[in-house]
Amino acid sequence: MLPFRSGRAGFTGAFSALLFLVFLTCAVVAAEKKGPKSGKSPTPTPTVAPKKKLERPKPEEGIKDVPITAGHDARGLVVPEYDLQGRIRGKLEAGVTRRLDDQNIEFEGVKFTTFVPETQKPDLEVTMNSSVFNLKTQVLTSKVRSTVKRADFEVAGDTMTFEMLTRHGTLEGNVKMVVRGKARTPANESE
Numbered sequence: 001m002l003p004f005r006s007g008r009a010g011f012t013g014a015f016s017a018l019l020f021l022v023f024l025t026c027a028v029v030a031a032e033k034k035g036p037k038s039g040k041s042p043t044p045t046p047t048v049a050p051k052k053k054l055e056r057p058k059p060e061e062g063i064k065d066v067p068i069t070a071g072h073d074a075r076g077l078v079v080p081e082y083d084l085q086g087r088i089r090g091k092l093e094a095g096v097t098r099r100l101d102d103q104n105i106e107f108e109g110v111k112f113t114t115f116v117p118e119t120q121k122p123d124l125e126v127t128m129n130s131s132v133f134n135l136k137t138q139v140l141t142s143k144v145r146s147t148v149k150r151a152d153f154e155v156a157g158d159t160m161t162f163e164m165l166t167r168h169g170t171l172e173g174n175v176k177m178v179v180r181g182k183a184r185t186p187a188n189e190s191e
Contacts (some may be wrong), residue, residue, distance in 0.1 A: 063092065063135065063164065068099045081164070087117045090164065105133045112140065114167055125149045126162055126169070138164040146171065154178045 063081050068074050077097040081090040095109025112126040127149070131142040139161060146160035148169060155178075157171030 063133070063138065066097065066099070066105050066133075066135070068097055068105065070099045070101065073098050083117060085117075088115050088120060089117060090114045100132070103134055103136050105135070107131050107133060107140075110140075112162070112164075123150065124167070126160075128160065131160075133164075140164060152180050154180075 063079055066077070066079060068077070074097040075095065077092075077094045079092045079094075080088055081092070083089050091113045092107075093111045093113075094107040096107070098106045098108075100106050107128070108130050110126075110128045110131050112128075113122050114124040114126075115121065116123050125148070126140075126146065128140070128142040128146040129144045131140050131146075133140045141162075142160045145156060145158055147154065147156040148160075148171070155171060155175065157175040158173030160169060160171050162169040
């Protein structure tokens, strides 16, 4: 038999805890508003170093020009992408490159590799059979099956949009992801 079958003890305990929290919140707010009474300035509190912010890419970063004139194709084009400090951010390799107009470039057999700026080591590899890159928006778009690989996963989808500056991509349609990692065994499941 349960000691409190009516359930009232649980409700009363929860109500008491809530009332206690409200009282503590009021006390903290009142203490903050009151502040120090003496004319002395409060002792300075030690400041914690701010967390390093994630460096957002600047608008002047990215691939600005692809040296292809309209009406001509190029084979085996490699276009590196550098940040403002001169570190490599990415490398675009294309089998066939074709300029459609001033802003749009068509790639066939493209592979875009991103790099970790601090270590200069490859991070992601984006593979597309056919894609269009817009120089103004810095967006690579593919209407055919595309793949993104990293050391610990591989994901593929029927269409893809990849923002070169922010390194954000969207895969749609029949998306399949394979995650590689440590195999689960009964011995290491509790870890």
